[in-house]
Amino acid sequence: MNRIAAAILIAFSALGAHAIAQTTAAPAASAVAPAYDLEQDVTRVMKAFDVPGIAIAVVKDGQVIAARGFGVRKLGEPAKVDGQTLFEIASNSKAFTAAALAMLVDEGKLKWDDPVVKHLPDFQMYDAYVTREMTVRDLLTHRSGLGLGAGDLLWWPTTNFSTDEIIERLRYVKPATSFRNSYAYDNLLYIVAGKIIARKSGKTWGDTVRERILKPVGMNTTTTSLAENAGNPNASNAHSKINDKIAAVKSMPVDNAVGAVGINTNAEDIAKWMKVLLDGGRIQGAKGADGKELRLWSEAQSREMWTAQTPMKISQPKGPLAAARPNFYAYGLGFQLRDYKGQLVAMHGGALQGFYSRVLLVPESKLGVAILTNAESGGSLNALQYRLLDQYMTGSAPTDWIKLIADDEDRRHSEELARLKKTSTTRVAASKPSLALASYEGQYTDPWYGAMTIKREGKKMILSFTRTPDLTGEMEHFQHDTFIVRWKERNFNADAYVTFALDHEGAIEHVKMKAVSTETDFSYDFHDLLFTPVKPAKAKL
Incomplete structure (x- = not known):
């Protein structure tokens, strides 16, 4: 593997400048309706959802047609978000973990259906049967039987557990359902996957991802930990709501959860990543030391990552939002899979303290969209997701998703505030604790x-x-x-x-x-x- 990694690095010594230049190139005439005003929509979203800064990357037909920022890096300060402003992308790091494993599969160093204990002999779940049967594939598919987010308090908010301690404590986390019974999103098993990558490569997850993915792709400013951001002034600040008012807050270092989270990137770099994903692991225009096209992973592994592994429940939105309802919804390997307007969308979201992000890939339309924000607003992501998919898939805007989703979010939040008020007023206020x-x-x-x-x-x-x-x-x-x-x-x-x-x-x-x-x-x-x-x-x- 070290020999292959070295060949990749040599072949791409000049690729970074080429890829960066593409981010400022004019889009092809047929790529997008010329009248579309991206800034107008993003500005509306920032205002409607209280988001200080957003970065957008759009890839269409193999070209980067947008990689830019909007708003500010930190509330109350003048520095603007641009195409190189770093954002934490949290669980969008899971795609990098899946890709790193896919590369190891291609190299014959492991198989998707290998038992986890083959590579981590000390691995143990609560149930002995699950321990024995859990495969590398199972680590990525959210069907382990763990409940939603089970065990996340081992790393969230920032803890002083080590990665090994987190993995060791998995054996004490009780399952919520039977093994492979249903979908429930978890992070801990991606931490285990990150550990396997480190074990098989002989390097940390961060070093492996940097050397084998980031450098070859030309993601030269992307980092795998917050510590690497130190000294870079072009990094976005985290923002959260405090008493319903947006405020700048500190970031949440989570170095013990790499594999599940860890990547910090920007619009220009994530555009390059989307191009590789849409091209089945191939890096456009690059050749290896043998003169052949350079691929990070095979087309077969791309199909594997974008093949449904675990069915997911489909919600039933009402009114105009019903148009967003998918006909199928499933989890692949590091990606959620659904349909929109008759086409497959491979996507994922990310959430950490003060940062939300989303990446969407529509292979049939050769389209990739990334939305990076420095606030905790799922509504902003949803509004831009559908607005941008509509624009770049069909070139039209038949639905005002920004207003619809803002109104729906306001309604839901008002209902929750009313519920909390009712709970407070109906409690037995005169009661006292049983003990001193x-x-x-x-x-x-x-x-x-x-x-x-x-x-x-x-x-x-x-x-x-x-x-x-x-x-x-x-x-x-x-x-x-x-x-x-x-x-x-x-x-x-x-x-x-x-x-x-x-x-x-x-x-x-x-x-x-x-x-x-x-x-x-x-x-x-x-x-x-x-x-x-x-x-x-x-x-x-």
Whole structure:
């Protein structure tokens, strides 16, 4: 593999400049309706969804016809987003993990249906049967039996668990369904996939992706960790809502979750990546040391990645939004697969603190669209997704997706605020905890996460997750033996109920948690935790 990687690097020593030049070239006359005003639509979206900055990349018929930025990198500061402004793309990194595995399959170093334990002998799931039967393919297809986002609190928000610790703790995460029964999005198994890549290449996931994908493709400013962004002034800041008002916040380093997340890129670089994906792994115009066309992976592996592996539930939008309903929806290998206007769309989204992104590929139309944002707005992605697909697939705009989706998002948010208000007003406010507050203090442990503590600081009760520095907050009584913890980091928007269950003697038996709002990101998987009190060790006689 090292020999192949070296040949690729030599062959592409001059490719980067060529690819960058393409991002500023004029589009082919037939590529797009000349009257289309991309800036007008993006500006509308930024205003409608409170997004400070957006970068857009569009590839059509093998040419980059847009790779530019809009808005600002950080709210309140003048620096503009441009085609080279870096954004965290979170789970859009999963496609790079799938591609790296595909390259290893092509080289005969592993097979998609190899048992995971063949390559990671210490790998273990909760169930021994699943441990034995789990394949490399299963790691990428979200059908393991784990619940939605199960175990994500091992890395989200930033924790001090190592990657190996996260993988080791998988054995304590209980499944929600039977193995291969249904789709439920997870991140932990992509972390395992990243570990396999590192094991087979003899280098870290980041180094492998950089040397074998980023450099050959010419993605010269893309990085595989936030640490690599240090010193680059052209990096976007994260933004979140705090009390429904957009604000600049700190980024979330998640170096222990590479494989699932990790890539930071920009419009110019991701345009190059989309060209390779649309061309089945071939790098346009490039030749290897043997004079043959240079491919990162075979056409057979492209078909594998874009073949449905796990069916996904199709939602039933109402009214005008029903036009967006797909006829099929499935997960492939690192890509979601659906149809739109009769054509296959291979796509994925990404979400980390302060950054949302989406990549869409329509092979029949030879179209690729990437949307990078520095805010947490799924609505902005949806609005631009359909607007841009309509424009570049058909050259028309029959539906005002921006207004429709903004109105729908406003309605849903208003309904959630009303629900929360009702919940607050219907609680038994006069109820009191069963025990004195001092009785709730102490250390508690969950089988897969580990310890959290509750202690008094003056008149306040403070709950802290011991391996997650930012998950610390003040507890306030809600009703009976349920409290609400309000996190110090208000941009998490993830306050949670904390409910204590007592045994027949009136002692705390266990503690369960649940997000207060249905809008809380699913990676705050508080509902999967079951904390039990840690009893003090008995003194030795």
